[in-house]
Amino acid sequence: MASNSSGDSSSRHQTARHRLSVIAGHLQRPADSNAAVLAVECKAQGTTPNIRTGVRSEGRTVPRRRQEIMKWNGWGYSDSRFLFNKKGQAEFTGKRYRLSGMIIPGLKDWLESTFGASLQHKAPATPILNSSAVQPPTVNEAFVEELRSTGVPFSHEAEDRVFRSHGHCLHEIFALREGKIGRIPDMVVWPNCHNDVVKIVELACKHNVCLIPYGGGTSVSSALECPPEETRSIVSLDTSQMNRILWIDEKNLTARVESGIVGQDLERLLNESGYCTGHEPDSMEFSSLGGWVATRASGMKKNIYGNIEDLVVHIKTVTPRGVIEKSCQGPRMSTGPDIHHFIMGSEGTLGVVTEVTIKIRPMPEYQKYGSVVFPNFEQGVACLREVAKQRCAPASIRLMDNEQFKFGHALKPQVSSIFTSFLDGLKKFYITKFKGFDPNHLCVATLLFEGDREKVLQHEKQVYDIAAKFGGLAAGEDNGQRGYIMTFVIAYLRDLGMDYYVIGESFETSVPWDRVLDICRNVKARIVRECKDKGVQFPPLSTCRVTQTYDAGACVYFYFAFNYRGLSDPVHVYEQVEHAAREEVLANGGSLSHHHGVGKLRKEWMRETVSTVGMGMLQSVKDYVDPNNIFGNRNLL
């Protein structure tokens, strides 16, 4: 959906509104009555936001009690989920997303034909958390006493603790659905500001308590899992209430933000002032600024705005040794190795990021989606490579392989008119019959352009011209936009799959250009072979897409899922396959991770990734900063 409102940005307020409609475009269903969507309507919380900087605004997305709006054993909001209605049609509930309340007619067939799943075979989740399954907390009385005197809120409640004991790895969610709960934090604290964090860390050091920072809880690297061998009291430090924008500096185009703010709130609040960060990871609804810093996150639109390491100007972190920060906000420094790089990617092993100065940009005037169909994946990759070579990548460019293209099709909501379906049929006919594309080989690139209107149109032409050289056909804005919608709902879809014996997950890597095709082919084939070897009864879904382009390579995302009926220990099989797939990634010149991080899931490969000396360097930093392993989540090293 292109935002067509005029480029006349006379008033900032108008720009803000415009910008919101853009975000709403891929997060939310269009508002029925009002053409310009208000910020309020984007999110579930109904209260009017207060945008005075420096003051906590009410109506943030994430309340202290997450359980009020979010699922305890699945992805996202409690009110939004896929289900099969009485007619056996797939439907997405709730009101939050564009897809909400819609029927998705193709999903059932896709699920059945891709996985051999059947609506008759259901694997329902445990509906409510059984508190008796939760181990009673190990309480460090002295710590709790002193903490109480500081006035920082905390909780020992089972629900609060369970919520902060996991990220969204398959094994974590699978266990929750089965009502199995392992080692979880013994208490949760909600600091309100940097100084609260300083107090908490001091007390933790004093009483030898293990701290695990918790931001948005969207980790997919087992980073939030409590080490089962940990005997100390584990305290989950939830930053979600540190969610203010402290100031906006329009001269330097920076903003000082508390680390607990989640992506959608940050964008919304900045938008109200006419700015954005442009950092939009797929998890941006729930993931937090501090989490991005701690995992070296990457956003969909990094081609314009950069990845987190390009966006961050200043970081304040509380460690057991004290607070670490730079003394100035110079845009670049030659002062030895950049201490920010010890913090970025430290995955909560060194301390808690409390405040970040981040670059901001004026909101783009114009945004346009697009898509290109290629006869095959090879041509698509060649096109992306050329686009990267000419350094003319749009804000986002993603190439889906054939399986994902089909998957995208299955997610098409019910069309409203006969005319649209007729048009669809015509398009399909044109591409497959007239242009001779094999529907089992063709693949689609989705595009997102951003900037001022004229430049966007020019840019668009340039990209489509390159695509044409590789046999690409422009395939319309709708297809492009649908691709980006899929990003936000795909996590919900996994929960649906799990209701019907289908488990799966995605993982990512980055790889030099000359290896892209090889790694895609080999990793997908490896997944298929491993599933077969491990006794999976049905052919798995093994698919990939190229999601980011760089000068020297690309980021590749793999999705894999299978029907686990007939397996006695599906999670174990799943983990073995994922392990093999990662080995294959590394053998084919891929990195251990592009942006998900290492956590505990990929720790075993760290040494070969960064060399023994490299490990020693990281270890010595850890030993100096946190000699008693207060930040004891045991990620990374």
Add this chain to the structure above:
Amino acid sequence: MASKVVYSHRDPMLKKRDDFEDMLEERRTTSDLRYALKCYTPALYKGLTPCKSSELKNMVLQSDQLLYVINQLSKETGTSTDEIEAEASAILEEMAHRLQLSTVRFFAFALSKVFKTVFRSICVNEEGIQRLQQAIQEHPVVLLPSHRSYMDFLLMSYILYTYDLALPVIAAGMDFMGMQIIGEMLRMSGAFFIRRSFGGDKLYWAVFSEYVKTMLKNGYAPVEFFLEGTRSRTAKSLTPKLGLLNIVLDPFLKGEVFDVSLVPVSISYERILEETLYARELLGVPKPKESTSGLFKARKILSEDYGSIHVYFGQPVSARSLAEGRVNRSQFNLIPRHIPRKPAEEIQDFVNDSAYRLVRAQEENMVLKPWVLLASLLLQNQAAGNKQGMQLEELTDQAVWLRDLSRQFGAFLHWPDNIPPSKVVSCSLSLHQSLVRISEGRVQLTLEQGGRAEPGLPLPAVTPEEELLNRAVIILSCASYRNQALHVFIRPALLASALHAASVNRKQEIFNTFSFLRNMFSDEFILRPGAEVQDFEEACYLLVKSGALQINQQQVLVTDRGHRTLAFLTSILDPFVQGYQMVCRFLCEEATEGLTEKRFVPAVRKFITKHLLSGRLKYAEVLSSDLQKNALAALLRLGAVQRLRGRGEQGALKVNTVMVNSLEDTLGGKLPTQKPVAARL
């Protein structure tokens, strides 16, 4: 010493092998013409990007790999890249195949006619064909047939055409190209031609390897080549050559394909077309140059009976599973893959090891005919000095005993059990009338020039040397049949010889001697480097199972009934032991300053002839240049002989007399195995 090692080998007797079908049967009943013109629609590789052979050449010439080498060479030599490119293009033109279905159809027709006349049957395991068909669709396939005859590759294409499988492209030696029309016809039936040696020529290597890799990666066609590099003149498998295997494994190792299926194919001939030709070549009568007219002269072959052929398509071996846990593929991450690099040691070891495994897989599925056993027995009898030959009944008895033994050792023996043994024996003998005759109930080799004028043999000899040569032709021909079974017996035979030589019972010492012998003969037989302990355990296992030995913690004891087995096994290895000793003695006694590798064979042959004529040596097969060369290779490898560089083209040889002498004595059992062997049990 851990003799309580659990024997992990599968029982060789339980080895599951497929059944055979005679593919000539249908040819004898239906029209050859219709067959040659049949609809041919093979299943193809699923990732195939269809292209013509001209496009293929372009892909090769445009490849990063080749362009890189061309640029490098241009910088080194100052020649313009255009010139080098033209040169590359010419090399490719000379090399490339021009596979045409019409030519294949012609061959299908012509070969049907020939095969039906010459062979009784061509038996193929159809399950293997089915596995192959599956494999071709899944991954790029490399066909690795054994190489015993010129027939091999035509036969392979003939079979694949018959079963509607994708026709392979075949790496063939340049010498075929000498055969004018035939050379071109072979090219059109899928052969591509490579020079026999191009060691230093970077451009040639780049074109060649890129050509093969491109065909493999694109799934253009199965790539076929002979691991042994050349036809084995002795019917023993040859030490594998690694060049082409390196090339076909490279795309997998570098991640350019998910996997490569390596399919060992065992082709066994009941009677080899080149039988006496090989023997004479080994004796120094030079090999006739391949020529079309020569081929026509060979047409007298058509009037003879060459029995049957068995072709066994083995289990496809996945390159991926071979490399699993052995090769760290991420070693290719840090240098662009198109820059040629000498393979790391890890890779070389892996390729070498894989090559041995594949050759052993070929050996295992070689069909042995009863005649192979008879030849072994007759040769031993002959060497024992029984000029009169053997009584037919005695031969039959011994053959039955040997049949049972070889089966216990896992041989793929085709002995029809529903026919009385005497019948089996006489049938086998009758097919090999040129080598063996029965007179007055006694079976003997046709050593004396009797009434029959042997085709292909010169007229009755005059001098003793000539007579010896004529006898040696027969003996070497027979030996080539015995050799077919050597892979079955070699490990137990090494153990038996070690027992014999060590003359003690201590297991460790026997292992040391076993290792010594194994090491000595590792150019002669297929013995996988580094597998001493495994081989020793396999030998122990087989001999214990057959009741010849009893082995406890420390000792190896021969049972009463074991003597016969051990004697047979020792005798099977004896010609080689004595042959190597002979070579050692020659080097000590007669090697002069100026001995070169080129002059080595004639000189040692003369030396051996002298010993044979004087009766000090009984094995005429020691005259085989193959054995002599292998012995020299072993001595070079062990450092007992050195190549001196820089003295003319043919490196001169420098003999370490003390070491050669002691090796000879150790072989003869006069000295205990000296060197402490690194591998402990």
